[in-house]
Amino acid sequence: MARRVRRGATLQEIAQEAGVSVATVSRVARGIGQVSDDTRRRVLAAIDRHDFRPSRLGRALAERSHGALGIVFPGLSGPYYSEVISGFEEEAVHAEMAVIILGTHLLRESGELVRDTAARVDGLAVMGGVLADGLVERLRDRGDPIVQLAGRPRAGLPTVRTENVAVFDRLTRHLLSDHGYERVRFLGDPDASPDAAYRWQGFAQAHRHAGAGEPAGPVRIGLMQSDGYIAVSRLQAAGPLPRALACANDETAIGAVLALLDMGLRVPQDVAVTGFDDIPMAGLPASGLTTVHQPMRELGMETARLLLRQIENDTQGAVDRVLETQLVIRGSCGCGIPA
Amino acid sequence: MARRVRRGATLQEIAQEAGVSVATVSRVARGIGQVSDDTRRRVLAAIDRHDFRPSRLGRALAERSHGALGIVFPGLSGPYYSEVISGFEEEAVHAEMAVIILGTHLLRESGELVRDTAARVDGLAVMGGVLADGLVERLRDRGDPIVQLAGRPRAGLPTVRTENVAVFDRLTRHLLSDHGYERVRFLGDPDASPDAAYRWQGFAQAHRHAGAGEPAGPVRIGLMQSDGYIAVSRLQAAGPLPRALACANDETAIGAVLALLDMGLRVPQDVAVTGFDDIPMAGLPASGLTTVHQPMRELGMETARLLLRQIENDTQGAVDRVLETQLVIRGSCGCGIPA
DNA sequence: AGGCTGTCAGCAAACGTTTTCAGCGCGAAG
DNA sequence: CTTCGCGCTGAAAACGTTTGCTGACAGCCT
Numbered sequence: 001m002a003r004r005v006r007r008g009a010t011l012q013e014i015a016q017e018a019g020v021s022v023a024t025v026s027r028v029a030r031g032i033g034q035v036s037d038d039t040r041r042r043v044l045a046a047i048d049r050h051d052f053r054p055s056r057l058g059r060a061l062a063e064r065s066h067g068a069l070g071i072v073f074p075g076l077s078g079p080y081y082s083e084v085i086s087g088f089e090e091e092a093v094h095a096e097m098a099v100i101i102l103g104t105h106l107l108r109e110s111g112e113l114v115r116d117t118a119a120r121v122d123g124l125a126v127m128g129g130v131l132a133d134g135l136v137e138r139l140r141d142r143g144d145p146i147v148q149l150a151g152r153p154r155a156g157l158p159t160v161r162t163e164n165v166a167v168f169d170r171l172t173r174h175l176l177s178d179h180g181y182e183r184v185r186f187l188g189d190p191d192a193s194p195d196a197a198y199r200w201q202g203f204a205q206a207h208r209h210a211g212a213g214e215p216a217g218p219v220r221i222g223l224m225q226s227d228g229y230i231a232v233s234r235l236q237a238a239g240p241l242p243r244a245l246a247c248a249n250d251e252t253a254i255g256a257v258l259a260l261l262d263m264g265l266r267v268p269q270d271v272a273v274t275g276f277d278d279i280p281m282a283g284l285p286a287s288g289l290t291t292v293h294q295p296m297r298e299l300g301m302e303t304a305r306l307l308l309r310q311i312e313n314d315t316q317g318a319v320d321r322v323l324e325t326q327l328v329i330r331g332s333c334g335c336g337i338p339a
Numbered sequence: 340m341a342r343r344v345r346r347g348a349t350l351q352e353i354a355q356e357a358g359v360s361v362a363t364v365s366r367v368a369r370g371i372g373q374v375s376d377d378t379r380r381r382v383l384a385a386i387d388r389h390d391f392r393p394s395r396l397g398r399a400l401a402e403r404s405h406g407a408l409g410i411v412f413p414g415l416s417g418p419y420y421s422e423v424i425s426g427f428e429e430e431a432v433h434a435e436m437a438v439i440i441l442g443t444h445l446l447r448e449s450g451e452l453v454r455d456t457a458a459r460v461d462g463l464a465v466m467g468g469v470l471a472d473g474l475v476e477r478l479r480d481r482g483d484p485i486v487q488l489a490g491r492p493r494a495g496l497p498t499v500r501t502e503n504v505a506v507f508d509r510l511t512r513h514l515l516s517d518h519g520y521e522r523v524r525f526l527g528d529p530d531a532s533p534d535a536a537y538r539w540q541g542f543a544q545a546h547r548h549a550g551a552g553e554p555a556g557p558v559r560i561g562l563m564q565s566d567g568y569i570a571v572s573r574l575q576a577a578g579p580l581p582r583a584l585a586c587a588n589d590e591t592a593i594g595a596v597l598a599l600l601d602m603g604l605r606v607p608q609d610v611a612v613t614g615f616d617d618i619p620m621a622g623l624p625a626s627g628l629t630t631v632h633q634p635m636r637e638l639g640m641e642t643a644r645l646l647l648r649q650i651e652n653d654t655q656g657a658v659d660r661v662l663e664t665q666l667v668i669r670g671s672c673g674c675g676i677p678a
Numbered sequence: 679a680g681g682c683t684g685t686c687a688g689c690a691a692a693c694g695t696t697t698t699c700a701g702c703g704c705g706a707a708g
Numbered sequence: 709c710t711t712c713g714c715g716c717t718g719a720a721a722a723c724g725t726t727t728g729c730t731g732a733c734a735g736c737c738t
Contacts, residue, residue, distance in 0.1 A: 010693095011695065020717075021717065022694090022695080022718090022719095026697085027717095033697095033716095034716055034717090035716075035717085036715080039716080039717085051481070054694080054695065054696095055694050056405075056694095057399050057694065058723095059696075060396050060400075061399075061400045061693085061696095062694075062696040062722080062723055063695080063696070063723085068459070076424070077417065077418055078417075081415075082416035085415070086442070100439055100440075101439075103424070105425060117437065120437060142347070142390070224620075226623055229620070229623045230623070258600075261597075261600040262624055281563075281564050281568070281594070285568075285597060285601055286601035349724060350725065351724080360687065361724090361726095362726080363686090363688075365727085366687090373684095373687090374686070374687085375686060375687090393724080396725085397723070397726085398725050398726075399725085400693050400725065401692080401693055401724075401725040401727085403693065403694095
C-alpha cells in the first residue's frame with residue numbers, strides 16, 4: 001500500500017492558528033464569500049506562513065468532482081497524437097481541469113485500465129477504434145460523460161472527427177485523372193482505425209468514379225515511418241513498383257520516400273508519393289510532400305469543449321462534428337515536374 | 340464548477356440492501372479480512388446487482404493516497420518520450436498506480452501546472468532541465484517524493500540517467516580517428532537539455548583527446564526530424580558542408596540524411612551522419628544509421644521503481660543511477676564503404 | 679461448568695474539504 | 709425604542725471510504 005501522501009497543513013490547523021473557523025479559512029483560501037479585511041489579513045498570514053494548499057483529496061470528495069479529463073489513445077508516439085493532445089490540454093487547463101492520458105498500447109488488458117481511468121476523471125475522450133466494442137457503451141450507460149474522437153459516429157455518442165472520404169477521393173483522383181497514373185497503391189490498414197478505413201473508402205470510391213476499375217488491395221502496415229520504409233522495400237522485392245503510393249499518413253509517406261531515394265529512385269519522377277496530416281516535416285523534402293491538411297490541434301480542442309459541455313449540462317443530443325480538411329498539392333505527386 | 344461526478348451506488352446502499360454494515364461491504368469488496376461465506380455471498384450479490392465500484396474519491400481520502408504517479412516532460416512527441424513513458428507506465432500499473440503525464444510544452448506558465456500535478460499524485464518524476472531552477476527543490480522540501488530522469492545529478496535528488504559523455508566521446512573519436520574525418524560538426528543544442536549537454540561535452544572532449552583542436556561550435560537545433568533537415572539546408576547555403584555530422588538524436592540524423600539525399604549527395608560517401616537513441620527507424624536506411632543504443636524503456640522503468648521505493652519507505656539516500664549505453668556501428672559513419 | 683481462543687460483524691472515528699444555515703452585532707429606518 | 713437588514717462568522721452536516729476497537733457467539737480444553 002502506498003505511503004501516506006504529503007502531510008501538509010490542514011484547514012483545521014490554519015483555522016486554529018488564525019483564531020477563526022475552518023469555514024472562514026476555506027472562504028479566504030478561495031477568495032469567495034464575505035470576509036472582513038481584518039480577518040482576511042490574519043488568515044492570509046497564517047496561510048502563507050505554512051505554505052498551505054487545500055488538499056485535492058478533501059476538496060475532490062466534497063465537490064464530488066475529480067477536476068480532471070481523460071483521453072484514451074492507442075499510443076502516443078508521433079506528431080498527430082502530440083498535436084491532438086496538446087489542443088485537448090489547452091482547453092482543459094482553460095477550464096481548470098487536469099488531463100489524464102491513457103495509452104492503451106493496443107494491449108489486451110486495456111479494458112481494466114480504461115475502466116480505472118474512467119473512475120478518476122469527470123469525463124472521457126476516446127479515440128475511435130481503440131476500445132473493444134461495448135466497453136464505451138457500458139461506460140456511457142453508467143453515466144460517464146464520453147466523447148468519441150476520430151471515430152465512426154454511433155448512436156448517442158457525441159463524436160468529433162475530420163473529413164476523410166471526400167478529400168481522399170479528391171486526392172486519389174488527382175493521381176488517377178490529373179496525372180494519369182495507372183497503378184496507384186494504398187499504404188495503410190483500413191482495419192486499424194476508422195480514419196484509415198475512411199481514407200481507404202475514399203481511395204476505392206475514386207477508382208470507381210474515375211473509371212479505373214477496382215483498386216489493388218491495401219498494403220496493410222502501421223503508421224510509423226519505419227512501416228512506410230519497410231513496405232516499399234517489400235513491394236520492390238515482390239515485383240515492379242506501383243507508379244504512385246497513396247499513404248495513410250505523412251510519416252509512412254516519408255518513410256516511403258526515404259526508401260525510394262535509398263534505392264536510387266526519384267520522387268515523383270519514378271514513383272509519386274502522397275501523405276495525410278500535413279505535419280511540419282511534410283513541407284521540407286525537395287519534392288514537397290503532397291498531402292491533406294487536417295486541423296489536429298482543433299480536433300483536440302473541439303473534443304475537449306464538447307466533453308466539458310457534456311459535463312456541465314448533463315443532457316447532450318447526438319453530435320457528429322466534422323471538421324474540414326484541405327488538399328495540399330506540393331511536388332511529390334508529380335506536379336511541377338515537366339511531363 | 341464541474342457537474343457532480345457519476346452518482347453510482349455507495350457503500351451505504353449496498354450495506355443496507357445486503358443487511359450488513361458498511362465495514363463488511365468494504366471488506367468484501369476488497370477481499371480482505373474475515374467474512375463468512377454466507378455473508379460474502381449476500382454482499383457480492385448486492386454488489387454486482389448494482390455494478391458497484393468503491394468511489395476513488397472516498398477511498399483516496401481515507402487512504403491519504405492518490406494512487407497515481409506523475410511524470411513531467413517537455414513534450415511528448417517522438418519515439419524517445421514514448422518509450423520512456425511506456426516503461427514508466429508498465430512499472431506503475433504493476434504497482435496498481437495510474438500515471439499522469441504532464442507535457443510542459445516549454446511554456447512559461449508551466450510552474451503552476453507542475454505544482455498542480457504534484458498535488459494530485461503520490462510522487463513525481465521530472466525530466467532534467469525542463470523545470471525552472473528551484474521549483475524541484477521546493478517540491479522536494481515540501482515532502483513530495485521526486486525522482487529526476489535524465490538530468491544532471493543534484494544533491495538530495497535521486498536521479499536516473501544514461502551514460503552520455505564517454506559513449507559520445509567514443510563515437511566522435513570513431514569519426515575523427517578511425518575514419519580520419521577532419522571537419523565534424525555537432526547538431527544539437529547543449530543548452531536545451533542535460534543529455535544534449537553531456538553529448539556535446541563528449542564531442543568536445545574527443546576532439547581534445549584526438550588532438551583535433553577545438554571543435555567548431557554546435558549547430559543549435561531542436562530534436563525533431565524537421566530540425567535536422569533544416570539544419571543541413573542552412574549549412575549548405577552557408578558554405579561547404581562538413582565531412583561528418585554528429586547529431587544529438589536519431590530523428591534529427593534522419594532529417595539530415597533526407598536533406599542530403601534530396602541534394603543528390605550520398606551518405607556516407609559525401610557526408611557521414613550519426614545519431615543517438617537507436618530508434619526502430621535507425622536500422623532501416625540503406626546506409627544503416629550509426630548511433631548509440633540507449634535503454635529508453637528501462638530508463639522509464641527504473642525511474643518508476645525508484646519513485647515507488649521512495650514513496651514506500653520515506654527515507655532515500657542520494658541515488659545516481661547511470662544506465663549503460665552502447666555504440667552501434669552501422670554504415671552511415673562510413674564503415675563498410677571501400678575507402 | 680468455567681475459562682480461553684478464534685471467528686465474524688458492527689460502531690464510530692478518522693480523512694480534509696465545501697456549503698448550508700443560523701446567529702450575532704450594529705447601524706439605519708420606522 | 710423596536711425592528712429590520714446587512715455584513716460577518718461559526719457549527720455542523722455532508723461527501724464515501726478505511727480501519728481500530730469492541731462485543732457476541734461458538735467451540736474446545738481443562
